Amino acid sequence: MSPRFTEKGYFIALGMEGSANKIGMGIIKHISTANTWTDALREMNDTGKAIVMANVRHTFVPPAGHGFLPREVADHHRKHVVKLAKEAIDCAGISYTDIDCICFTQGPGMGAPLQTVVLCARTLSLMWDKPLIGVNHCVGHIEMGREITGALNxxxxxxxxxxxxxxxxxxxxxxxxxxxxxxxxxxxxxxxxxxxxxxxxxxxxxxxxxxxxxxxxxxxxxxxxxxxxxxxxxxxxxxxxxxxxxxxxxxxxxxxxxxxxxxxxxxxxxxxxxxxxxxxxxxxxxxxxxxxxxxxxxxxxxxxxxxxxxxxxxDERFCIDNGIMIAQAGLLAYRSGFTTPIENSECTQRFRTDEVYVDWRY
Known part of the structure; x- marks a missing residue:
């Protein structure tokens, strides 16, 4: 994979999360002046510099004494995903043309809710002519935690x-x-x-x-x-x-x-x-x-x-499932040169954390 650089001075990613009972959209911005892979690595390993432009979500809440069924959660996600995508873009104050990539949770998670996110990500990718980035849900949590807290290793x-x-x-x-x-x-x-x-x-x-x-x-x-x-x-x-x-x-x-x-x-x-x-x-x-x-x-x-x-x-903004963590991990992968071809963008309920090659870390 070849690393990506930008002349506009920044990268922006839209992230979608929907592996369980929360559907979330996040938009994140990385400032970048790198023109070598060494400088790009330094930027990506320097935590605390990403800009959270939008982080919105909606939660399916079942009655007390009940859990949530995949079918019901998927229905919930389908009802809210378009509205949340519009809300995130409005909150960020950008146009879809400013977005560099569409990041989505590829797994692990519940099958039917994951499919809703994948279908939405594919649709936006085709409509807007933007590359797809499939993200491991667990890696998303880790990378957002590192970014927000500044924890090094x-x-x-x-x-x-x-x-x-x-x-x-x-x-x-x-x-x-x-x-x-x-x-x-x-x-x-x-x-x-x-x-x-x-x-x-x-x-x-x-x-x-x-x-x-x-x-x-x-x-x-x-x-x-x-x-x-x-x-x-x-x-x-x-x-x-x-x-x-x-x-x-x-x-x-x-x-x-x-x-x-x-x-x-x-x-x-x-x-x-x-x-x-x-x-x-x-x-x-x-x-x-x-x-x-x-x-x-x-x-x-x-x-x-x-x-x-x-x-x-x-806190709960970043601990509980959210779209911004998918945007963060996805943008790191994108800047490293990774993309997910649309024919390989199927979701999976089993996706081990250690299956991901973390090219963006020293």
């Missing part, structure tokens, strides 16, 4: 509804050092919220966090299964166990939420610290929707401080 804890991974960068790959063996941490929390009929508005994880703060005041920590296997962890057992406790009606919902959070977050901190020791890193970057949880950030901060390091995290 941290161990990454990626925690969301569909993914739980401990990641570190090496030799142009985001290598996975540990991950869930069954369900993701966000899925564990969401399914417990359904058991307890906790509201999904704005999201079940946030409402569990609020209930857990109340439960923490009592100081009652229920003993739950703690399953760490080397660098990996398992959460299906703790979910089954706490569902049984909920059915027995022995503890308050606040106590159960507190106990669940403390247990699974301790597991996450343990495998993250083990990865840090392995790669000799001091800092941690938390990304993904669950990364907004302030208790998880606090527990990770305690561990990092003891190791002489720091924890980096963002």
């Amino acid at each position: 941290p161990v990454v804890l990626y925690v969301s509804g569909g993914n739980t991974q401990v990641i570190a960068y090496s030799h142009h790959r985001y290598q996975i050092f540990g991950e869930t063996l069954d369900i993701a941490v966000g899925n564990c929390l969401d399914r417990f919220a359904r058991t307890m009929k906790i509201s999904n508005d704005p999201n079940p994880g946030y409402n569990i966090e609020l209930l857990a703060r109340v439960g923490a005041q009592s100081g009652q920590l229920v003993d739950l299964p703690y399953t760490v296997k080397g660098m990996d962890l398992s959460m299906s057992g703790v979910l089954a166990f706490i569902d049984q406790l909920a059915a027995a009606n022995k503890y308050s919902v606040e106590t159960l939420c507190f106990s669940l959070q403390e247990t699974i977050f301790a597991m996450l901190v343990e495998i993250t610290e083990r990865a840090m020791a392995h790669v000799d890193a001091a800092d941690v970057l938390i990304v993904g929707g669950v990364g907004c949880n302030e208790r998880l950030q606090e527990m990770m901060h305690i561990m990092c401080k003891a190791r002489g390091g720091s924890v980096y995290a963002t």
Whole structure:
């Protein structure tokens, strides 16, 4: 691949995200004066310089006690995708002619919602005569987290509804050092919220966090299964166990939420610290929707401080699925010379983080 340079002094990308229950559009701008690959690499590795021009999204919220079905989410995305694309361009104050590339989530995620995003991206690519850039959802989270926080080379804890991974960068790959063996941490929390009929508005994880703060005041920590296997962890057992406790009606919902959070977050901190020791890193970057949880950030901060390091995290604008993270990762790939031919732009529900060749990093 040949790197791209620009005479106009900047690159602009439109990013589309729709791998789960959120449909998002983001527009990002990179200032660039590079005319050599060395200078371009320096620009792309100098975090904190990208300009967020627009970051809009809409969330499908099912009733309490219910999850979301792919078909229903896809219907939701189709209803909102055109309006959000127009809103993003209006918010950015640009014309479609200013956009250099169309970036879209290629996977992983839910099949039907992903297809909605792919079809919209292809349509705009053909209408506007712009190249397509397929983006790995996980890499999008990482690159936006690095850009916003300025974290240089941290161990990454990626925690969301569909993914739980401990990641570190090496030799142009985001290598996975540990991950869930069954369900993701966000899925564990969401399914417990359904058991307890906790509201999904704005999201079940946030409402569990609020209930857990109340439960923490009592100081009652229920003993739950703690399953760490080397660098990996398992959460299906703790979910089954706490569902049984909920059915027995022995503890308050606040106590159960507190106990669940403390247990699974301790597991996450343990495998993250083990990865840090392995790669000799001091800092941690938390990304993904669950990364907004302030208790998880606090527990990770305690561990990092003891190791002489720091924890980096963002707020819900960038932690929770959004279009700007897809625009950021996609634009980095585009500037490196990458494009996705339209015949190869199909989405996939399985797209490993370490499958992506990260050409834009040293």
